[in-house]
Amino acid sequence: xxxxxxxxxxxxxxxxxxxxxxxxxxxxxxxxxxxxxxxxxxxxxxxxxxxxxxxxxxxxxxxxxxxxxxxxxxxxxxxxxxxxxxxxxxxxxxxxxxxxxxxxxxxxxxxxxxxxxxxxxxxxxxxxxxxxxxxxxxxxxxxxxxxxxxxxxxxxxxxxxxxxxxxxxxxxxxxxxxxxxxxxxxxxxxxxxxxx
Ligand SMILES: [Fe+2]
Numbered sequence: 001x002x003x004x005x006x007x008x009x010x011x012x013x014x015x016x017x018x019x020x021x022x023x024x025x026x027x028x029x030x031x032x033x034x035x036x037x038x039x040x041x042x043x044x045x046x047x048x049x050x051x052x053x054x055x056x057x058x059x060x061x062x063x064x065x066x067x068x069x070x071x072x073x074x075x076x077x078x079x080x081x082x083x084x085x086x087x088x089x090x091x092x093x094x095x096x097x098x099x100x101x102x103x104x105x106x107x108x109x110x111x112x113x114x115x116x117x118x119x120x121x122x123x124x125x126x127x128x129x130x131x132x133x134x135x136x137x138x139x140x141x142x143x144x145x146x147x148x149x150x151x152x153x154x155x156x157x158x159x160x161x162x163x164x165x166x167x168x169x170x171x172x173x174x175x176x177x178x179x180x181x182x183x184x185x186x187x188x189x190x191x192x193x194x195x196x
């Protein structure tokens with residue numbers, strides 16, 4: 001029996017987990033939206049507000065591999081466009097406001113890759129954004145401190161640093177494009193963005 005909202009969330013996700021489907025995404029989104037309705041007196045949430053960590057791992061599932069992270073962001077923090085490799089991700093906001101842009105990757109006739117921005121959404125508390133494999137987005141905290149929960153279907157650090165499946169984009173002459181890549185690994189070079 002769950003003792004608090006975080007434990008109820010974990011139990012709920014575990015009980016309905018499976019391969020990526022519309023239903024799994026929708027159930028996960030609904031449970032994340034419920035999670036940020038938790039009273040701020042619950043210890044896990046109170047401590048996040050108090051410590052305001054830039055990065056905190058709240059849960060990692062030993063069986064299914066999903067991970068729940070928390071990020072506290074200050075107004076103005078920008079995370080450039082990226083995808084999540086083979087992973088899918090749901091962001092839900094507990095506090096503050098974050099602008100999230102969505103992009104498509106297109107290749108010109110001359111082979112140049114560029115991103116085209118599809119739209120921008122101001123994400124507010126209680127609102128969730130879903131990014132499926134291949135989706136590209138950026139984030140900008142517009143009202144802080146923001147508390148963002150990030151649910152990832154797999155460990156994105158591994159996906160990035162060990163499997164090199166995460167693509168990050170750089171701005172060059174006003175165009176978001178791919179960075180230079182290492183000829184041996186195919187991995188982008190010269191990028192220092194840590195968040196995915
Ligand atoms: Fe992301």
